[in-house]
Amino acid sequence: MGYNLNFHQSFSPEREAIAQLVRLAIQGNGFLTKEEISQITTIPTGGSSGKVVPHISYADIMGLLNVENKGKSFKLFPTPLGEVIGAEDPYFVEPITMWACHYNLVEKNSKGLIWSYVFNEVAPQLGTSFAKEILPSIVNKNFEAEVNLTPFRSCYLNDRSFATLKILSEIGGKYLFTPHKIDPSFKYLYAYQLLSSWEKYMEDRTEVTIDDIKDTLYYGRPYLWEDRDILNVLELLQDERIIVLNRQLNPLTILRQESSQNLLTQIYSLLI
Template identity: 35%
Template sequence: MSKVNFHQTFPPTLEYLSRLLEITDMNDALSKEEISEITGIPTGKSSGKVEPHIDYAIYMGLVENISNQSGKYKLKRTKLGNIIMREDLGLREEVTQLLCHIRLTSPSTGAFLWKLLIRGILPNYPDGIRFLLLEDELKKQPVFATKKAVNMGPFFTTYEISFETFSLISRSKEILKIVAQNFKNELLYVYAYALLYEWEQIFPQYDEITADQLLTLKFAAAFGIADTVAYSILEKLFEKSIIRINGQLSPFTIIKNASSDAMIEKAYSLLC
């Protein structure tokens, strides 16, 4: 998708994403006005929330638009979308919101600003970054270079309101900081999904990668943790035979024994 700044106007509303999931696998391609009429998501001639939420749903890995007609949408649920619709249509569980966050910030397939901030800039400032410096960091990107300012409001609303089950960012008047997430055993398959999805995108031809290649996946950054801390999660995945760790080599290597699709199937299985 070419709309780099689609999220600059509205944050994602979980209810609207849920309504889009309910009308997927449609037989006919529909206009944004027709989708608005069916779902109740507001839209207009030059603005509105239908198209931004379709973009959010695509970036979150929930749906695909398989229409080849300009201005028309024929939405099809992905495997992730099918499972979330079955397990948590309202998108209220932490598992669900983390899965959406992982895809939204994917270095390979995520939305530009989201992956830039969560997987790129913020991990470089574990003690927080001043907003004046953050503005300079953003201006290094050609797409933002000529802008007076980048509207961060929808980004803040997402992590402070929409994704309310986990607190990934904190901010004061001057500083934005990413918050390291504590390990939770019930999220084990979510961690595995984050690792394997990116692995399959960046190194699809490899079943074994080195520690250096692991760093390029930016797996730890999805959870606000240091790469050294992430190793303890890898050990948990090893105990579940999701991966194997070959520590006899230097640097160590990791061998995958499962697919990201298999992890989606198990994502909700450890919830009480």
């Protein structure tokens, strides 16, 4: 599915709605209208708008669902990531689940264009704190449109969305972005995110440089990581024999030892 800047129809993503759609997809229902999906899931919808269609889009962008359209009906299929999350955290209450959703929502070539642009271009340029009025000016100029930033802002400030991550806050007249602190119990998620991106953008290469990881894959940008953070994570993954770091070369190179698919089922394995 392709998306325009207003795919969200002014709604921010709500975890409960996304979780309901993933559970529905896992159940294997056939084609359903938005009204039928609303009846099954209790996600509200209306004649011209409502939350069902925007949340199907969010779940797709977050890499949880694949969607087939037939007229005004939708058939939902869980992705491998959606299946794992649906089995391990069906109500989307674990922080690791929220980080997985956030990462895909904002990654390099995400169809969530505003989210991707802010985390991959704006934050690296402006830093982690800047005046609130700067953001709409930059975003509107980039997209040559009057962009509704409310869904983006609410996504990280609303408890029904992803406020728990504390990656964005408002202090006075400023936005403050707070980098995700590396959590060793998330190491298989970090590995999955690195390798799935690697397989997507550099599929033919089993060895890449640290510069490739930072500048081609944009690895770690959704977490607002600095170079030191990325290196720390790579060392964690080397300890698990997921990758091998070759420090004899400059820039250092990373050899892939695993596939993202093999890491999927381990994402939740280290949680207490």
